[in-house]
Amino acid sequence: MTAQPGRRRDAAATRAALLDAAATLFAERGFDRTTVRDIAGQAGVNQALLFRYFGSKDALFEEVMARGGREHLAATTPENLFDASLRSMLEPADSGRRNPALETYLRSTGSDNASAAIRREVGEEYARALATLTDAPDAELRADLALAWLLGIGLVREITGTEPLASADPDHVSQLVLTAVRTLLERTG
């Protein structure tokens, strides 16, 4: 991972390497527990470049969060969003099929800096997508509640590790949750 003579002096590649390293580490450890030295180290780059290309750790986090959230939203229809996100939460952590945006969101909830704003924005975009699934007048509130459950399940399963939820069968969990959520997000028509 050390800077190779072959790809030296390539600003775009360096920036991208920092962004990728940051996305990985923020998802694994959250904002507070990821240091700029960690990120630069994983990218194989001097840490001063992080500040040259992004200005601050906060600004880098914003860019990571915005990119990750919008990628996932753009790739998933609202009808599949809840199910896909729930499935992603229930995947084993090392499967690589997890949604890094949700993971990052979850592990960075302790921080109250500028990153809070972009977290809220991404959350509200998810909620707006989910709100299209019901024609109830309080659709957005119902969507927030569904999203809250998703995040809560991720919290208990991944971070706290409460049993039996932490190692429960994804199909079983999915069935229980989807049944209950149907009372929230359903069309009357």
Added chain:
Amino acid sequence: MTAQPGRRRDAAATRAALLDAAATLFAERGFDRTTVRDIAGQAGVNQALLFRYFGSKDALFEEVMARGGREHLAATTPENLFDASLRSMLEPADSGRRNPALETYLRSTGSDNASAAIRREVGEEYARALATLTDAPDAELRADLALAWLLGIGLVREITGTEPLASADPDHVSQLVLTAVRTLLERTG
């Protein structure tokens, strides 16, 4: 709050003051963002005493978490636990009617030190209480899911501040959630 000549040399009172200050600050800011200097300052006590009486910041957190969680559990019947905890989550932050144990749990999820163990223990005690509400064979899993929802709602409402959930009417939210949770926690008899 500064040490008064009147109550000087009272080990029990000093210990209690540290414990109370820690409970307040951990609930407000979480584990990582509360410093031992903050705690000692709020208790009006030299910070070296924190280490004399509790050994480490981790150990102090454990004692706070264990005390707070068990107090609330002992004071609430399982039938009321979900509703009471949900109501507590929906209270305004400054109302003083919040449950500090849930708050602390929520704001300390970023930390992966020794405090993770006591968090899990308290979580599992809550889940065991909720599990008595249904006679389904997967009662504990259902209880974990209900608890996850509770925590998720607290997360979105308090920490992220997503609208419209953050400022929604507690009665309205409560009605939506309880309806959905009834598909999880209900007796067939």
Added chain:
DNA sequence: TCCGGTTGTAAGCAGCTGCTTACAAAGCTA
């Protein structure tokens, strides 16, 4: 060829963190 901006590096700064140590005073016991 030399010049000037771009890219990369090494070193360090100020501030904060949990925790420790050396010491002063208070108060019980004999």
Added chain:
DNA sequence: TAGCTTTGTAAGCAGCTGCTTACAACCGGA
């Protein structure tokens, strides 16, 4: 009163944090 333990304080240590600065190497254009 003398001595010992308990309680409290002031100062500081080592390590880490985000971020900055001074400087070297590179490279395209004149």
